[in-house]
Amino acid sequence: MAKVDMVMPQMGExxxxxxxxxxxxxxxxxxxxxxxxxxxxTDKVDSEIPSPSAGILAEILVPEGETVSVGTLIARIETDASATVSAPATTPAPKAEVKVEAKVETKQESPMHFSSSIDDFQKQTVAAVTTNVAETVTAGGNGSRFYSPLVRNIAKVEGISVAELETIPGTGLNGRVTKNDILAYLTKRPKGGMVTPTVAASKQAAEVKYGFNRERSELIEMNNIRKLTAEHMRRSIDTSAHVYSLTEVDMSHVVKFRDKHKNAFEKREGFKLTFTPFLIDAMVKAIKDFPMINISVEGNTIIKKNYVNIGMAVSIENNTALIVPVIKDADTLNLTGICRAANDLALRARSKKLKPDEIQDGTITLTNMGVFGTTAGFPIINQPQVAIMGVGAIKKRPVVIENEDGEDAIAIRPIMYASLSYDHRVVDGALGGQFIQRVAYHLENFDVNTPL
Structure with missing residues (x-):
């Protein structure tokens, strides 16, 4: 018998x-x-971790609820010749209790593949990163504080000392300083000097408690995704100057096209044709017309993205949590390609099969509140983006139209309300209004001869 070590995998750089x-x-x-x-x-995504080898679970070394560094030994799997599925070994099998390293092979499915075996972890992780991961910074005799390699690197480049790093309020897990925390600090840091944390930042970290009747109340612990969402949304409100625009969209052409093709599409593709891909397609077209909505901000610098990665909010865990997978390079996909990408990401989001890079690097986000019957809503910007579009339910409404004779008439049309929340620091009302109106234009003038 031999044992294979499972370690906390590297889920992202x-x-x-x-x-x-x-x-x-x-x-x-x-x-x-x-x-x-x-x-x-992790602070990016929840994931289910597969076994690197077949066998019997011999030891569990880290209990549920505990947080450990990448590379930490968490379990051991006992294997034998009949159970192990790996590449043929060139040396005799090691005795029990000896780590199987060179023999353990994990299928490499993509550049972002992760593994919990020690052998794969060593292959995936460069020495410099593992050294940094293992380090902690002692906080003046009051304990220790962990800093990720990314935060350490930013601090090094910007000349931030350990003492100064300790003064930065952290909004991550257990008060950990995140990338956004240190970048926000740099925007208000005087050149060459240490800045004292503001009163607002101190208050933000403090817990505010209110009275309630304990005998008639139930205490429910937030799950990890809910905690991260709360942190992210609060930070967005503190970062961006939110302003909103709303428009109504006549979805007649899209509804007729979908009704005509939905049965044949589902039979061919194996999943339902929803309205989400049509919305994403219209957003992509509008971004080509107004590219300055596809930006982010770092300090006093505007970063214009010459690629379009559309994030789409997906409700998970019985509608108790939210995650935003990203359709990368959406501007290179036709309508069918967007349909396939959106369905794949949504399914894997709900089954916790997303990889970390699939929820990162979005340039603008769509949230469809209409799936729950909501008429309209004004979502919070998904940082570091500067805009998010929200859509309500498509409902038949009486509207005034102009007939062929140029006279006004009342007609029944499938109407949808679309809103845009945008960051007034860099997006003015003119740009925000023009963008959402251009999205509406592409939806109202959808080409019913579009191949699907």
């Missing part, structure tokens, strides 16, 4: 630790290769 949410297997259970063993959470 800037991710330095993970929290074990749930062990799906218990000691003594048989495990097939690539079968889900546990579920972990």
């Amino acid at each position: 800037s991710i330095a630790e993970g929290k074990i949410l749930k062990w799906h297997k218990k000691i003594g259970d048989k495990i097939a290769k690539d079968e889900t063993v546990l579920e972990i959470s």
Whole structure:
């Protein structure tokens, strides 16, 4: 018998630790290769971790609810010749208790593939990163504070000392300083000097408590995604000067096209044709007309993105949490390609199969509140983007139209309200209004002869 070590996997370049949410297997259970063993959470995404080898779960070294650094040994799997699925070994099998490293092979599916085996972890992680991950900074004798390699690198480039780093309020897990925290600090830091944390920042970190009747109330602990969402939304309100525009859209052409093709499409593709791809397609076209909506801000610098990555909000965990997977290079996809990408990401978001890079680098976001019957809404900007479009339910409404004789008439049309929340620091009302109106134009003038 031999044992294969499972370690906390590297889920992304800037991710330095993970929290074990749930062990799906218990000691003594048989495990097939690539079968889900546990579920972990990072500050980017929750993921189910597959077994690097077939065998029996011999040891669980880190309990549920504990957070450990990347590379930490978390479990051991006992294998034998009949259970192990790996490349042929060139040396005799090691005795029990000896780590199997060179023999363990994990299927490489993509550049972002992650593994929980020690061998793959060593291959994926460069020495400089593992060294930084293992380091902590001692805070003046009051304990220790962890900094990710990304935060350390930014501090090094900007000349921020350890003492100054300790003064930055952290909004991450256990008060950890995130990339956005240090970038926000740099925007108000005087050249060459340390800035004292503001009173507002101190108050933000403090917990505010209100009275309530405990006997008639239930205390529910936030799950990890809810905590991250709360942090992200609060930071967005503090960062961006939110302003909103609203328009109504006649969805007649889109509704007729969908009704005509939805059955044949579902039979061919294996999933339903929804309105989301039409909305994303219209956003992509509008961005080509108004590219300055597709930007982000760092300090006093505007970063114009010459690519279009559309984030789409997906409700998960029985509508108790939200995640935003990103359709990369959406401007290179036709309508069918957008349909396939949106369906794939939504399915994997709900089954916790997303990879970290699939929820990063969005340039603008769409949230469809209409799926729950909402008429309209004004969403919070998904940082570091500067705009997010929200749409309500499509409902038949009486509207005034002009007939062929140029006379006004009342007609029934499928109407949808679309809103745009944008950052007034860099997007004025003219640009915001023109963009949302151009989205409406592309939807109202949708080409019913578009190939699908």
